[in-house]
Amino acid sequence: xxxxxxxxxxxxxxxxxxxxxxxxxxxxxxxxxxxxxxxxxxxxxxxxxxxxxxxxxxxxxxxxxxxxxxxxxxxxxxxxxxxxxxxxxxxxxxxxxxxxxxxxxxxxxxxxxxxxxxxxxxxxxxxxxxxxxxxxxxxxxxxxxxxxxxxxxxxxxxxxxxxxxxxxxxxxxxxxxxxxxxxxxxxxxxxxxxxxxxxxxxxxxxxxxxxxxxxxxxxxxxxxxx
Amino acid sequence: xxxxxxxxxxxxxxxxxxxxxxxxxxxxxxxxxxxxxxxxxxxxxxxxxxxxxxxxxxxxxxxxxxxxxxxxxxxxxxxxxxxxxxxxxxxxxxxxxxxxxxxxxxxxxxxxxxxxxxxxxxxxxxxxxxxxxxxxxxxxxxxxxxxxxxxxxxxxxxxxxxxxxxxxxxxxxxxxxxxxxxxxxxxxxxxxxxxxxxxxxxxxxxxxxxxxxxxxxxxxxxxxxx
DNA sequence: GTTAAAATATGATATTCATCACATTTTTAA
DNA sequence: TTAAAAATGTGATGAATATCATATTTTAAC
Numbered sequence: 145x146x147x148x149x150x151x152x153x154x155x156x157x158x159x160x161x162x163x164x165x166x167x168x169x170x171x172x173x174x175x176x177x178x179x180x181x182x183x184x185x186x187x188x189x190x191x192x193x194x195x196x197x198x199x200x201x202x203x204x205x206x207x208x209x210x211x212x213x214x215x216x217x218x219x220x221x222x223x224x225x226x227x228x229x230x231x232x233x234x235x236x237x238x239x240x241x242x243x244x245x246x247x248x249x250x251x252x253x254x255x256x257x258x259x260x261x262x263x264x265x266x267x268x269x270x271x272x273x274x275x276x277x278x279x280x281x282x283x284x285x286x287x288x289x290x291x292x293x294x295x296x297x298x299x300x301x302x303x304x305x306x307x308x309x310x311x312x313x314x315x316x317x318x319x320x321x322x323x324x325x326x327x328x329x330x331x332x333x334x335x336x337x338x339x340x341x342x343x344x345x346x347x348x349x350x351x352x353x354x355x356x357x358x359x360x361x362x363x364x365x366x367x368x369x370x
Numbered sequence: 371x372x373x374x375x376x377x378x379x380x381x382x383x384x385x386x387x388x389x390x391x392x393x394x395x396x397x398x399x400x401x402x403x404x405x406x407x408x409x410x411x412x413x414x415x416x417x418x419x420x421x422x423x424x425x426x427x428x429x430x431x432x433x434x435x436x437x438x439x440x441x442x443x444x445x446x447x448x449x450x451x452x453x454x455x456x457x458x459x460x461x462x463x464x465x466x467x468x469x470x471x472x473x474x475x476x477x478x479x480x481x482x483x484x485x486x487x488x489x490x491x492x493x494x495x496x497x498x499x500x501x502x503x504x505x506x507x508x509x510x511x512x513x514x515x516x517x518x519x520x521x522x523x524x525x526x527x528x529x530x531x532x533x534x535x536x537x538x539x540x541x542x543x544x545x546x547x548x549x550x551x552x553x554x555x556x557x558x559x560x561x562x563x564x565x566x567x568x569x570x571x572x573x574x575x576x577x578x579x580x581x582x583x584x585x586x587x588x589x590x591x592x593x594x595x596x
Numbered sequence: 597g598t599t600a601a602a603a604t605a606t607g608a609t610a611t612t613c614a615t616c617a618c619a620t621t622t623t624t625a626a
Numbered sequence: 627t628t629a630a631a632a633a634t635g636t637g638a639t640g641a642a643t644a645t646c647a648t649a650t651t652t653t654a655a656c
Binding site for chain 1: 434436437438439441443454455456458464465484487488489491494495497498501502503504505506508509510511512513514515516517518522555594595
């Protein structure tokens with residue numbers, strides 16, 4: 145594995161900011177960087193893995209093959225770790241990661257990562273806190289998926305993109321209608337219909353992948369009411 | 371907080387087994403044990419919390435108030451930690467825990483717990499691994515809930531109870547029809563109908579809360595096919 | 597043991613949404 | 627630039643399941 149200079153990296157994770165110079169050297173000596181274009185598979189479900197994966201720049205989707213096809217379990221935006229759960233608890237990837245835009249990824253050797261966990265409690269604590277927050281977010285996502293109807297789920301996912309991913313009321317959808325369906329558990333036809341329905345109600349305007357939220361409070365109401 | 375003797379505890383968590391005698395004393399000096407009867411609330415969503423909660427014996431449900439009423443996000447069987455995600459990342463409980471049978475719980479002061487995380491890497495690593503596994507399990511649960519139809523979800527939850535909770539083909543349901551509905555995202559009427567439907571098909575036999583799985587492989591097929 | 601309350605069962609009806617079929621538009625590749 | 631492939635839009639239909647209504651059974655309280 146090629147050595148890279150993590151000390152000089154200006155896109156360190158919150159956890160890595162706790163590392164000393166020598167610890168950063170351990171990291172840099174066991175780390176490789178790679179760039180992925182939109183659509184590229186970063187790692188694949190059921191493949192063996194021996195790396196922790198850090199998303200340095202970009203946006204990706206995590207997807208699981210379920211009983212009825214693909215389910216997009218979540219989007220992840222840099223900076224964050226992608227492969228923690230898959231590589232630590234289990235050697236086999238339990239899901240796939242696919243780039244939704246040009247993304248930079250660091251592959252960290254799992255033994256080096258474990259060594260850092262062993263020697264730096266602050267680093268470890270940050271990782272733990274991040275995991276806790278993920279678990280909570282996942283609980284809430286799941287509740288919304290199970291309890292809301294499709295119209296509300298769609299509204300919720302558009303709000304999520306606007307708020308969490310793009311921090312803007314206007315953006316280009318990083319997903320096809322079919323992928324949005326895979327994310328909220330419905331068919332591509334229903335996504336089409338409901339996106340156009342939202343546009344007709346004047347809640348959003350849509351043109352191809354370009355979307356603009358016109359009435360955020362109403363969209364929030366739809367997202368909550370179902 | 372009363373001091374208890376964690377060294378002598380025969381129901382230690384995998385993580386706690388890594389602690390030294392002096393570390394166990396830190397734990398014991400910052401730990402209180404309590405017993406909860408069936409139906410008792412162990413902690414409540416939106417309440418402030420300053421404890422890590424270890425389920426020593428018993429069975430509980432974790433529930434979130436969603437937009438359309440209560441959602442049971444998961445059952446947890448001793449031995450395990452209940453309060454990790456709620457108390458670490460966030461001071462306010464994001465969900466409630468309710469005893470489904472007589473349960474013993476240890477309340478661990480969060481500062482003592484953090485101190486153990488700081489001083490014992492093996493302890494911390496076990497906690498991390500447990501978190502990773504939880505996240506994966508949660509992903510899979512969520513995919514099944516979103517993709518399967520109610521009949522399959524019900525079959526899945528009955529299998530889960532038989533395999534993971536009771537390790538037996540025959541047991542008493544710890545949940546009412548209505549609670550099962552809250553767990554799989556459907557109405558109590560539909561649960562009633564489908565439980566009886568499974569019984570008519572000869573897949574299970576049911577009498578009140580007492581359930582016996584008669585045709586496990588068919589139940590698994592239903593659980594997978596939806 | 598009796599009564600009230602809660603849980604469960606079950607039919608009828610309405611709604612949501614998947615699926616199929618096919619048209620149209622957009623993107624990709626040669 | 628053109629052809630092929632992929633993505634999207636939209637109507638018709640049917641299946642799954644929520645909801646409402648009401649009866650029955652079980653459990654809890656006094």
